[in-house]
Amino acid sequence: xxxxxxxxxxxxxxxxxxxxxxxxxxxxxxxxxxxxxxxxxxxxxxxxxxxxxxxxxxxxxxxxxxxxxxxxxxxxxxxxxxxxxxxxxxxxxxxxxxxxxxxxxxxxxxxxxxxxxxxxxxxxxxxxxxxxxxxxxxxxxxxxxxxxxxxxxxxxxxxxxxxxxxxxxxxxxxxxxxxxxxxxxxxxxxxxxxxxxxxxxxxxxxxxxxxxxxxxxxxxxxxxxxxxxxxxxxxxxxxxxxxxxxxxxxxxxxxxxxxxxxxxxxxxxxxxxxxxxxxxxxxxxxxxxxxxxxxxxxxxxxxxxxxxxxxxxxxxxxxxxxxxxxxxxxxxxxxxxxxxxxxxxxxxxxxxxxxxxxxxxxxxxxxxxxxxxxxxxxxx
Amino acid sequence: xxxxxxxxxxxxxxxxxxxxxxxxxxxxxxxxxxxxxxxxxxxxxxxxxxxxxxxxxxxxxxxxxxxxxxxxxxxxxxxxxxxxxxxxxxxxxxxxxxxxxxxxxxxxxxxxxxxxxxxxxxxxxxxxxxxxxxxxxxxxxxxxxxxxxxxxxxxxxxxxxxxxxxxxxxxxxxxxxxxxxxxxxxxxxxxxxxxxxxxxxxxxxxxxxxxxxxxxxxxxxxxxxxxxxxxxxxxxxxxxxxxxxxxxxxxxxxxxxxxxxxxxxxxxxxxxxxxxxxxxxxxxxxxxxxxxxxxxxxxxxxxxxxxxxxxxxxxxxxxxxxxxxxxxxxxxxxxxxxxxxxxxxxxxxxxxxxxxxxxxxxxxxxx
Numbered sequence: 125x126x127x128x129x130x131x132x133x134x135x136x137x138x139x140x141x142x143x144x145x146x147x148x149x150x151x152x153x154x155x156x157x158x159x160x161x162x163x164x165x166x167x168x169x170x171x172x173x174x175x176x177x178x179x180x181x182x183x184x185x186x187x188x189x190x191x192x193x194x195x196x197x198x199x200x201x202x203x204x205x206x207x208x209x210x211x212x213x214x215x216x217x218x219x220x221x222x223x224x225x226x227x228x229x230x231x232x233x234x235x236x237x238x239x240x241x242x243x244x245x246x247x248x249x250x251x252x253x254x255x256x257x258x259x260x261x262x263x264x265x266x267x268x269x270x271x272x273x274x275x276x277x278x279x280x281x282x283x284x285x286x287x288x289x290x291x292x293x294x295x296x297x298x299x300x301x302x303x304x305x306x307x308x309x310x311x312x313x314x315x316x317x318x319x320x321x322x323x324x325x326x327x328x329x330x331x332x333x334x335x336x337x338x339x340x341x342x343x344x345x346x347x348x349x350x351x352x353x354x355x356x357x358x359x360x361x362x363x364x365x366x367x368x369x370x371x372x373x374x375x376x377x378x379x380x381x382x383x384x385x386x387x388x389x390x391x392x393x394x395x396x397x398x399x400x401x402x403x404x405x406x407x408x409x410x411x412x413x414x415x416x417x418x419x420x421x422x423x424x425x426x427x428x429x430x431x432x433x434x435x436x437x438x439x440x441x442x443x444x445x446x447x448x449x450x451x452x453x454x455x456x457x458x459x460x461x462x463x464x465x466x467x468x469x470x471x472x473x474x475x476x477x478x479x480x481x482x483x484x485x486x487x488x489x490x491x492x493x494x495x496x497x498x499x500x501x502x503x504x
Numbered sequence: 505x506x507x508x509x510x511x512x513x514x515x516x517x518x519x520x521x522x523x524x525x526x527x528x529x530x531x532x533x534x535x536x537x538x539x540x541x542x543x544x545x546x547x548x549x550x551x552x553x554x555x556x557x558x559x560x561x562x563x564x565x566x567x568x569x570x571x572x573x574x575x576x577x578x579x580x581x582x583x584x585x586x587x588x589x590x591x592x593x594x595x596x597x598x599x600x601x602x603x604x605x606x607x608x609x610x611x612x613x614x615x616x617x618x619x620x621x622x623x624x625x626x627x628x629x630x631x632x633x634x635x636x637x638x639x640x641x642x643x644x645x646x647x648x649x650x651x652x653x654x655x656x657x658x659x660x661x662x663x664x665x666x667x668x669x670x671x672x673x674x675x676x677x678x679x680x681x682x683x684x685x686x687x688x689x690x691x692x693x694x695x696x697x698x699x700x701x702x703x704x705x706x707x708x709x710x711x712x713x714x715x716x717x718x719x720x721x722x723x724x725x726x727x728x729x730x731x732x733x734x735x736x737x738x739x740x741x742x743x744x745x746x747x748x749x750x751x752x753x754x755x756x757x758x759x760x761x762x763x764x765x766x767x768x769x770x771x772x773x774x775x776x777x778x779x780x781x782x783x784x785x786x787x788x789x790x791x792x793x794x795x796x797x798x799x800x801x802x803x804x805x806x807x808x809x810x811x812x813x814x815x816x817x818x819x820x821x822x823x824x825x826x827x828x829x830x831x832x833x834x835x836x837x838x839x840x841x842x843x844x845x846x847x848x849x850x851x852x853x854x855x856x857x858x859x860x861x862x863x864x865x866x867x868x869x870x871x
Contacts, residue, residue, distance in 0.1 A: 176734065183664055187671040190734045194675030198682055206776045221775055225690030229683045229746055230702060235724075236743025237709045240717035247719065297528060300521045312857070313529045316536075319853035320846050321804030323821040327828060327842035328535045331542065331835060345554045345835070347538060379532065387861055411517070440713050443806045447825050459807075462715050467811070472719055479715045490708050497707045501700075 158211050165204045169197050202228075241483065247476035254472050262477035272478075275458045281370050282438040282457065286377045290434050291427065293378065294385025299415060302393055311390065315383035322380070322443030329376045330448055335361040366454030373455060376444050381437065385430045392426035393419060432489055439485050458482055543839040544631040547647040550835045558628035564605055568619040584617050635840040639827075647836065662841050665823035671734055672809065672819055673802040676741040677795055683742060684749030684794075685757075685787065689779050691750070692758040693765065703754070709747040717743070718811050725812065732816040740812050741805070745798050752863070756790035757783060793863030796856050803849050820845040
């Protein structure tokens with residue numbers, strides 16, 4: 125099957141057109157065109173940029189222009205670069221063309237991820253302005269300051285409880301739903317919070333935890349305090365109460381992430397061979413025993429992947445804490461302390477040290493990913 | 505007989521499965537349900553009572569107000585509707601013999617007592633869309649706060665923020681996919697020096713926390729005048745999304761049969777033509793999976809937008825977060841704003857869940 129059509133020969137037009145076309149065929153013409161096209165491309169894109177910078181059109185127009193300019197611009201750059209490379213002698217273009225394909229991606233990843241690792245590493249040994257070397261001072265702060273110790277403790281809580289409950293509940297729901305007829309409905313409901321932003325989830329849960337104070341005729345409008353009152357307790361400003369506030373924030377993460385664990389584990393459970401389950405049941409194993417001695421060992425690999433992903437997530441948790449408590453009242457986490465150091469206290473040194481600490485925490489996972497990739501590649 | 509007990513046991517366990525799942529699902533949905541209802545209630549009502557009170561319930565309803573004449577001395581004991589008590593007692597609510605309640609209105613000087621009765625109240629009928637129109641627009645709005653006072657202030661222009669979010673997410677989704685598709689094709693099918701090393705580095709970058717990049721890149725942006733621009737945030741999202749996009753598309757494009765490409769090369773097609781005419785159309789499922797992933801990620805992103813866009817060109821997440829920060833008690837605005845911020849991702853998500861799940865499975869290595 126030939127998907128690509130062969131080029132049709134140049135149609136016979138009238139003489140003038142042929143002459144102009146012939147001129148384009150000369151070396152000089154080619155060079156001029158090769159210069160003209162990129163310059164024109166650049167001018168068009170630059171005009172778009174200026175239009176967006178001036179920002180004096182109605183917002184809807186701005187937005188539409190931005191979308192067309194951004195998407196069209198990138199596509200245009202590829203087309204023009206490739207066209208230019210193809211104009212070069214075949215020997216050269218063959219060597220250069222792969223870089224047209226991978227070059228932009230590699231350059232952007234280098235700028236935004238790879239090089240920043242080293243820039244942050246250097247900045248972490250310099251002072252808050254980045255003007256002088258300060259040795260390990262920023263790391264001393266990162267590992268011994270009470271603020272940081274608090275964030276480590278809290279991230280550990282997030283890591284342990286957030287991950288355990290997300291994965292545990294996800295596994296429970298996936299297993300139970302697998303045996304019901306309404307499986308799709310249950311799973312969709314549990315999965316839905318995945319689409320909600322942490323900021324939106326923050327509003328939702330802040331409303332649940334809200335506290336109105338005590339007084340005559342005051343009705344609690346937050347669900348949690350209303351329940352507490354209905355059960356005869358006293359309403360509390362929950363988000364100000366350490367250490368419980370940490371757990372209330374972790375509940376939000378569980379609410380958001382259980383769906384993720386459930387979906388992935390659910391498909392793994394479906395992969396357990398029916399014969400294995402049948403054999404276990406014939407041997408007289410109870411449902412619970414079958415679950416722990418057949419299903420869990422079978423999906424061990426998937427469980428590990430899901431756990432890893434949620435562990436990384438819990439280490440980087442930021443939005444929920446930022447929106448709910450701002451990190452006050454003993455709820456601070458590493459990523460929020462990073463934000464405070466870099467943008468509130470503008471201490472680039474400490475912020476970079478914290479970023480490096482975050483990177484160190486995920487390093488084992490990075491090594492594992494690379495090892496697995498290399499194994500898979502050699503397996504081909 | 506044995507068969508029958510097995511069947512009933514099965515039915516019993518199915519019942520418990522469903523029971524537990526229904527309870528969990530209700531717990532999962534109540535938070536969303538709560539803010540959905542709240543967002544349609546008048547601001548005064550939100551401050552006065554919980555959202556569950558829109559459903560039929562028993563409540564103390566005011567039936568009468570009694571203004572005491574000046575002759576009554578409020579400092580001692582006095583009588584209202586045949587009940588004698590002190591002011592403090594009335595203020596803490598006194599129950600009459602027929603079950604009606606007497607409480608005080610405002611402070612002592614109002615000389616007004618409220619008589620209320622515990623009776624059934626039906627569904628709330630005063631739901632409104634005013635909260636939505638208030639929070640969407642950027643003009644001056646007024647509403648009543650917890651104490652019943654009228655508050656006037658500038659709206660939050662969430663409509664504008666919504667447009668900005670579109671301007672961030674649409675190119676921020678398409679650009680990295682395009683760049684990643686080119687790169688994935690290059691890594692999968694073209695020969696060039698350093699190919700394996702570079703791709704290994706990309707795999708390593710999959711879980712690098714983006715915090716590492718914020719400070720250095722922001723410095724570059726300030727120098728280049730890119731801070732606060734759409735171009736700047738597209739580039740940032742492209743940078744942070746590219747490792748996963750390239751990795752996923754590489755895995756997908758690598759599985760396209762070699763013979764298909766070779767026959768096209770024999771037909772004389774260039775790499776570029778093969779890419780646009782063959783690879784891209786064949787990769788649509790993988791592209792779609794990643795697109796949904798990236799779209800949701802960008803729409804819901806807060807940190808990157810906060811750092812690179814700030815309050816200029818604010819996105820919905822920033823607008824909602826600001827609303828929470830500024831006015832911690834304006835629940836009528838916060839709930840409607842939160843709901844507006846959730847509509848589009850929820851629609852995309854529920855409509856294209858299948859693709860999303862597929863992308864998620866393939867990409868569960870990313871943090």
